[in-house]
Amino acid sequence: MRAYPYKRLPGAVSLRVTSVVLKGPGESREPLDTKAFSVVEQVVALGQSERDDWESARLSLSATVSAKATEPDSCWSDVSVVAVLTEKATNTRVAVRLAPEAEGGRQWIGHLDLWRASHLDRAALAVHVVATVDGVRGRVIASSEREKEWIVDLTAESPLRQRELDVVEVGFGSGPEWLRPFREVPWVVDTSGRLPAVHVNTDFEGITDLVGGNGSSVEGLVRDLLLAQMCTDVWTAVFHTAIGDLEIEDDGTPLFPHDWRGEVLREMLPDVVPGRPVEEALREVHRRRTGASGWTDLQPRIHFAAARRAEVPKALSTTIRGLDRLHQENDA
Numbered sequence: 001m002r003a004y005p006y007k008r009l010p011g012a013v014s015l016r017v018t019s020v021v022l023k024g025p026g027e028s029r030e031p032l033d034t035k036a037f038s039v040v041e042q043v044v045a046l047g048q049s050e051r052d053d054w055e056s057a058r059l060s061l062s063a064t065v066s067a068k069a070t071e072p073d074s075c076w077s078d079v080s081v082v083a084v085l086t087e088k089a090t091n092t093r094v095a096v097r098l099a100p101e102a103e104g105g106r107q108w109i110g111h112l113d114l115w116r117a118s119h120l121d122r123a124a125l126a127v128h129v130v131a132t133v134d135g136v137r138g139r140v141i142a143s144s145e146r147e148k149e150w151i152v153d154l155t156a157e158s159p160l161r162q163r164e165l166d167v168v169e170v171g172f173g174s175g176p177e178w179l180r181p182f183r184e185v186p187w188v189v190d191t192s193g194r195l196p197a198v199h200v201n202t203d204f205e206g207i208t209d210l211v212g213g214n215g216s217s218v219e220g221l222v223r224d225l226l227l228a229q230m231c232t233d234v235w236t237a238v239f240h241t242a243i244g245d246l247e248i249e250d251d252g253t254p255l256f257p258h259d260w261r262g263e264v265l266r267e268m269l270p271d272v273v274p275g276r277p278v279e280e281a282l283r284e285v286h287r288r289r290t291g292a293s294g295w296t297d298l299q300p301r302i303h304f305a306a307a308r309r310a311e312v313p314k315a316l317s318t319t320i321r322g323l324d325r326l327h328q329e330n331d332a
Contacts, residue, residue: 006133006134006136006139006141007075007076007141008142009065009068009069009076009129009141009142010066011066011068011142012064012066012145013063013064013066013127013128013142013143013144014063014064014127014144014148015061015062015063015083015125015126015127015144015148015149015150016039016061016062016063016064017037017039017042017044017059017060017061017125017150018060018062019032019034019059020032020036020037020044020046020058020059020060021057021058022046022049022051022054022056022058023054023055023056023057023058024051024053024054024055025053025055030049030050030051030054032044032048032049033048035048035159036048036049037159038160041159041160041161042148042149042150042161043150043151043153043156043160043161044059044150044151044152044153044159045153045156045157045159045160046152046154046156047153047154047155047156047157048156048157048158048159054116055116055117056113056114056115057113057114057152058111058113059111059112059113059114059125059152060110060111061083061098061109061110061112061127062107062108062109063081063083063098063107063108063109063127063144064106064107064108065081065106065107065108065129065142066106066142067105067106069081069129069131069141069142070100070104075133075134076131076132076133076141077132078131078132078137079129079130079131079141080097080130081097081100081108081127081128081129081130082095082096082098082129082130083096083098083110083112083126084125084126084127084128085112085114085123085124085125085152086123086124086126087119087120087121087122087123087124089119089120089121089122089259090118090119090120092118092119092123094112094113094114096110096111097110098110098127112125116154119152119154120154121153121154121155121194121258121259122152122153122154122259123151123152124149124151124152125149125151125152126143126144126146126149126150127143128142128143128144129141129142129143155194163195163260165195165196165198166195167198167200168197168198168199168200169199169200169202169208170200170202171201171203172185172188172199172203173203174203175199179199182201183201183203185201185204186200186201186204186207187199187207187230187233188201189234189237189238191237191238191241195260196237196238196241196260198230198234211223211227217322218322218326221318221322221323222319224318224319225315225319227315228311228312228314228315228316229310229312230310231309231310231311232303232307232310232312233306234306234310235268235305235306235307235309235310236302238260238261238264239264239265239272240302241261242257242261242262242264242265243265243285243289245257246282246286253283254282254283254286256278256279256282265278265282266278267309268302268305268306268309269281269282269285271301271305271308272298272301272302272305273285273298273301
């Protein structure tokens with residue numbers, strides 16, 4: 001828990017995106033369909049827009065702040081509510097002040113303009129309450145929780161907080177040249193793009209029907225186990241890609257990547273190096289990978305972390321119980 005040398009505003013601070021309007025060339029404007037932003041997920045998916053020529057997006061915002069923020073006998077003054085949009089991938093930061101909807105009320109409203117040319121991937125949207133405290137201006141007396149920050153995704157078509165894995169079905173024998181050497185395997189994980197992708201080999205007999213079908217109970221058990229194995233391969237591949245492509249500061253300190261690679265590392269490191277803060281765990285894994293020893297010893301932990309996230313134990317237990325039940329039914 002972080003400590004502050006001044007009094008802070010009690011109560012929660014929340015933010016909501018109420019509408020999104022896209023602006024194209026000239027004065028053309030188009031409201032984004034409400035299905036493109038989710039209050040539950042707290043995500044705006046700008047990739048769902050039907051127009052490709054939009055230049056900026058105007059987000060209408062509504063923040064809820066404790067009424068104590070503007071009480072006349074409070075220990076702070078010059079209260080402002082500020083919405084801040086940040087994107088690490090482009091090092092872009094946009095801040096706008098919100099205005100009180102009513103005198104002494106809890107709702108603060110306003111809008112923020114996001115320029116498409118200034119952003120690349122995902123931006124986080126938060127709200128802060130700023131005031132003068134003990135004669136010091138610009139002190140943050142309250143903020144929205146990090147876990148409840150909105151995400152503005154420039155490319156996603158669905159407003160989902162967790163990104164969906166791209167699954168591509170293609171015949172390896174007749175598909176892209178780089179896939180042809182792998183035509184004997186059922187799938188290949190590709191981590192070279194903006195998001196990881198699984199290429200499923202349609203030339204592998206029965207794989208398409210098994211992965212996407214709704215067959216018998218036996219086939220269902222095998223399918224779930226197969227998908228768990230596929231997910232394990234994905235988690236293993238993305239971890240190795242992420243840890244092998246780190247930006248290093250002048251003093252040798254590794255930095256978390258700003259895209260999905262950083263998300264993968266923050267998710268898996270607590271299981272790879274348990275009991276340590278993620279920043280320290282990242283330094284330890286980087287040291288072992290680039291050092292003379294220790295990298296091989298980490299492989300079981302990496303596999304464990306991948307299998308756990310793929311829910312392999314659950315899938316395997318379900319398969320064993322299901323097969324046992326089917327055997328009992330056949331014996332009866």
